[in-house]
Amino acid sequence: MRVLVCLKQVWEPESLFDLQGAELRPRPPLRRKISSYDELALEEALRLKDRLPEARVTALSVGPATVVDALRRALGMGADQVVHILAPEQPPPRPSTLAAWIAAWAREQGFDLILAGVMSEDTMQGAVGPMLAAKLGMPAVTSVVRLEAGSGSLEVEREMEGGRRQRLAVQLPALVTIQSGPNQPRYPTLSNLLRAKKTTPFTLEATGLAAPIEREKVLAMAPPEKLRTGLVLEGDTAQKAERLLAILRERALL
Amino acid sequence: MVVAEHAQGLLAPVTWELLACAGQVASDLDLEIAAVVLGQDAQPLAQEIARCSGVKTWAVEVEGLAHFHGEAQRLALAELLPRLEAQVVLGAHSTSGLDWAPALAVDLEAAYIPGVESVSLEAAGPTFWRSAHFGKVREKLSPVAWPLVLTVQPGAFEAAPPAEASQGEVEVVHLSAPPCRTKVLEVVEGAGTDAGLGRAQVVVAAGRGVGQVENLELLRRLAGLFSSAALAGSRPVCDLGWLGYSQQVGLTGATVTPRLYLACGISGARQHTVGMQGSGFIVAVNSDPQAAIFNLADVCVVEDLTVFLPALLEMAGG
Ligand SMILES: Cc1cc2nc3c(=O)[nH]c(=O)nc-3n(C[C@H](O)[C@H](O)[C@H](O)COP(=O)(O)OP(=O)(O)OC[C@H]3O[C@@H](n4cnc5c(N)ncnc54)[C@H](O)[C@@H]3O)c2cc1C
Ligand SMILES: Nc1ncnc2c1ncn2[C@@H]1O[C@H](COP(=O)(O)O)[C@@H](O)[C@H]1O
Numbered sequence: 151m152r153v154l155v156c157l158k159q160v161w162e163p164e165s166l167f168d169l170q171g172a173e174l175r176p177r178p179p180l181r182r183k184i185s186s187y188d189e190l191a192l193e194e195a196l197r198l199k200d201r202l203p204e205a206r207v208t209a210l211s212v213g214p215a216t217v218v219d220a221l222r223r224a225l226g227m228g229a230d231q232v233v234h235i236l237a238p239e240q241p242p243p244r245p246s247t248l249a250a251w252i253a254a255w256a257r258e259q260g261f262d263l264i265l266a267g268v269m270s271e272d273t274m275q276g277a278v279g280p281m282l283a284a285k286l287g288m289p290a291v292t293s294v295v296r297l298e299a300g301s302g303s304l305e306v307e308r309e310m311e312g313g314r315r316q317r318l319a320v321q322l323p324a325l326v327t328i329q330s331g332p333n334q335p336r337y338p339t340l341s342n343l344l345r346a347k348k349t350t351p352f353t354l355e356a357t358g359l360a361a362p363i364e365r366e367k368v369l370a371m372a373p374p375e376k377l378r379t380g381l382v383l384e385g386d387t388a389q390k391a392e393r394l395l396a397i398l399r400e401r402a403l404l
Numbered sequence: 405m406v407v408a409e410h411a412q413g414l415l416a417p418v419t420w421e422l423l424a425c426a427g428q429v430a431s432d433l434d435l436e437i438a439a440v441v442l443g444q445d446a447q448p449l450a451q452e453i454a455r456c457s458g459v460k461t462w463a464v465e466v467e468g469l470a471h472f473h474g475e476a477q478r479l480a481l482a483e484l485l486p487r488l489e490a491q492v493v494l495g496a497h498s499t500s501g502l503d504w505a506p507a508l509a510v511d512l513e514a515a516y517i518p519g520v521e522s523v524s525l526e527a528a529g530p531t532f533w534r535s536a537h538f539g540k541v542r543e544k545l546s547p548v549a550w551p552l553v554l555t556v557q558p559g560a561f562e563a564a565p566p567a568e569a570s571q572g573e574v575e576v577v578h579l580s581a582p583p584c585r586t587k588v589l590e591v592v593e594g595a596g597t598d599a600g601l602g603r604a605q606v607v608v609a610a611g612r613g614v615g616q617v618e619n620l621e622l623l624r625r626l627a628g629l630f631s632s633a634a635l636a637g638s639r640p641v642c643d644l645g646w647l648g649y650s651q652q653v654g655l656t657g658a659t660v661t662p663r664l665y666l667a668c669g670i671s672g673a674r675q676h677t678v679g680m681q682g683s684g685f686i687v688a689v690n691s692d693p694q695a696a697i698f699n700l701a702d703v704c705v706v707e708d709l710t711v712f713l714p715a716l717l718e719m720a721g722g
Contacts (some may be wrong), residue, residue: 163538163671164692182509245506246516268502273536274674275518276497277506284510289475289585293499305589310499311416313649313656317473321585330643332615365515365549369531372542375522377700378686384421390705394687397703401685403606403664404629404720 151205154256155229156266156278157188159213159220161371163271172206172371173240179199181298184220187267189335191328195265196228196336198299206230208261212248218351224340225346237356245277250361252278253285255354263304264325266291276327283325291320294330311339405490406439406459407481407629409500410449411472413424418496418556420563423457425556426494427524427564432530435491438462440484444470450574458567461574462488465582471588474503479582482511490551497555498655505555515547519674521560531598536613539696558655559678595649597658604634607662609653609680612640613669613690613709620646622713623668629720635662654679672697689713 161167162181167174184192192209199205209224211217212235221232235251237243243251256264264286266279276292283290295315296307304320309329320326338346381397383390398404406426417485423439430437440462441450450463466480481504485493493508495501497519509516519534524544531546532554601607608627610620620635627633637647639654653660655675665683670676672688672695680686681700688701691708698704705712 161537166692166694167537171539171662174537202555245511245518249510272538277509277516277518280502280506281510281516284507290503290507291586292474292503307592308499308503309656310472311411311656313413313596313652315592315594316588317590317592319587319589324585330639330681332643332645334644345571362513363549365513366517366545366547366552368543368545369535370544370545372533374535374539374542374696374699377681380698380701380704382698382706387707387712387715388719390707390720391712394703394716395720396706398664398687403685 151198151202151262152260153198153207154259154261154264155188155195155207155209155224156252156264156282157192157209157211157220157224158185158267159183159211159217160185160272162268169371169373172368176373182216184218184223185267185271187271187328187330190330190333190399191265191267192224192227192229193218193333193335194297194328197333199228199299202299208233209379210235210252212237212243212251212356221351222343222346222349223338225349226343227336228339228342232351234351234353235356235359236353244364244366245275246281247361247364248278249281249285251356251359252282254359254361256282257286262322263299264288266325266327268327268329279325279327286325288325289320289322290325290327291318292327293329294326295329297326318350405485405488405493406437407493407495407680408441408449409496409498410441410443415449415452416496417563418498418558419453421558421561422494422496422556423459424561424564425520425554426492428525429492429530432525433491436460438488440464442466442469442480444468447574447576448573452604454572454574456566456573457564458510458569459572461572463574463576464579466579467577471591472500473584473586473588474500475584475586476582478504478508478511479584480579483510483579483582484577485512493551493553495553495555497557501555505553511554512551512553514551515549516551516553517545517547518555519557520554521557535674535696539674539699540694546663557674559681598634598648598650601634601636601651601658601660604629604632605662606633606666607631607636607653607660607683608666608668609636609638609670609679610641610647610668611638611670612648614641614670615710617646622709622717625717626666626713638670644651666712667697667701670697671695672699
């Protein structure tokens with residue numbers, strides 16, 4: 151079984167950002183990581199490999215040179231092979247473009263299973279995975295919390311609103327997007343990391359891959375909307391605590 | 405064209421929000437609104453939409469579609485929508501909508517804008533706002549090609565009020581079972597919601613920022629200050645097993661509306677806030693001054709909760 155995992159590199163969620171025109175700039179320290187759902191998708195792939203030792207896991211990421219760090223971490227966790235589609239960070243490619251680039255490369259590779267995150271942690275579009283599947287003519291099942299592989303087929307459990315779940319049988323090849331559950335991603339091992347350090351990922355230039363024109367355009371960025379007044383408490387810790395207690399008492403909440 | 409969301413024979417509330425969003429877009433583009441309900445037994449639901457909203461509704465009875473099935477829904481819509489010349493297709497940015505909408509956009513060669521939270525009507529046509537970068541910024545998009553597939557963030561639009569106008573027309577369409585490569589075997593009910601959580605006047609909610617399971621004790625003690633309080637959590641906290649899934653608040657968990665919601669170490673992702681945004685008074689404690697949760701809090705405490713909560717408890721004598 152050949153498994154492809156799509157990894158997106160994101161900024162650390164706690165990074166502070168400045169808005170400059172239509173571009174968002176993170177403030178130092180500049181720290182990036184693998185989007186958490188994608189790390190869970192890689193974990194699922196590695197669990198399949200633990201059970202089916204002949205399975206081979208390829209991790210792929212589209213982005214600037216920095217995504218090599220994400221790919222090295224994937225090797226550290228146990229991926230067999232990594233692929234980098236080199237693309238500029240700005241302006242961020244639309245999901246349909248990302249899906250087209252990945253499809254252009256993956257089409258000839260004969261993957262049995264493709265895993266993606268249910269959404270990217272930062273932009274939460276949930277689009278690249280199912281779009282990639284559609285471009286490759288594969289079925290997709292999203293929001294999967296449990297996955298069991300048989301020969302030529304897959305049994306998955308996907309989550310729905312209100313915590314209800316749906317069990318499905320899926321014919322391979324197929325794409326599955328992974329939602330968080332009790333599984334936590336494994337840590338990279340030292341020996342794998344040493345191996346990863348010496349590995350240069352197989353790199354393709356996005357400019358050489360076919361993609362249709364983008365059908366939507368980002369026109370502007372703006373600070374988030376304030377839905378409530380949001381009184382920001384000032385002072386030191388004790389003063390804030392005192393103020394909060396006073397507010398709760400005033401409102402007869404305490 | 406609004407794609408209704410339903411489960412177990414009932415329309416999901418987000419369906420009315422989709423109609424509200426569609427109303428804004430349609431008035432701007434001078435389009436007619438219609439809705440579509442897919443299912444084995446779609447007619448009663450189509451009747452309900454047509455009666456309450458006044459819009460024309462298609463009851464699409466798909467053979468074998470007893471439960472929601474993303475692949476079947478996508479294939480049925482891909483066959484049907486071009487025939488109906490739908491210019492704009494709206495689904496929910498929910499686990500169901502996300503299962504069919506992106507692939508449908510590829511099938512229809514449509515523009516795709518996911519997670520729409522508001523619409524601005526501008527001279528050049530409607531533009532759509534959505535959250536990006538962990539909710540720390542919003543981006544405004546416009547389609548540059550048609551048709552357009554949108555998914556709408558649940559909880560972002562006020563449900564459209566019942567129409568005073570006359571009942572909408574219902575048209576029934578029968579479709580044979582689409583050729584699917586996935587098959588629904590079973591639907592399993594969820595953990596349900598903790599009864600205490602639904603009743604509590606105060607909800608103290610833990611997020612990943614709690615850091616360690618031991619720190620939950622601080623939140624328990626905080627809850628102990630109030631006479632009717634319950635502990636709840638964001639999804640990661642439930643995934644880690646620190647709290648049960650019956651205590652999860654959000655899109656895939658419970659919706660709560662206590663008098664007071666105390667969010668501790670919660671970033672404020674839409675999937676969480678949709679379950680608590682109706683709370684009477686919201687206090688957020690988070691060490692990140694840009695955390696999205698502060699945009700819907702009444703009181704913002706920018707502090708490390710492991711420092712702030714002990715100080716608060718000591719002062720309150722709890
Ligand atoms: C389809 C789908 C459905 C989902 N359904 C739900 C749902 O029902 N409910 C839900 O909650 N989520 C749901 N999610 C997940 C959701 O998108 C977010 O990932 C989740 O809500 C984040 O939880 P969090 O805020 O606890 O963690 P994080 O996003 O990791 O945030 C942790 C926060 O803690 C702060 N912090 C860290 N350390 C400290 C400290 N010492 N003191 C104070 N603050 C600190 C950080 O600044 C950060 O803001 C769903 C996701 C998807 C894709
Ligand atoms: N730049 C990228 N490189 C590789 N995979 C990506 C990239 N962007 C998104 N993905 C995959 O698509 C999923 C959904 O992303 P999104 O549509 O942005 O929410 C992610 O969880 C990844 O698995």
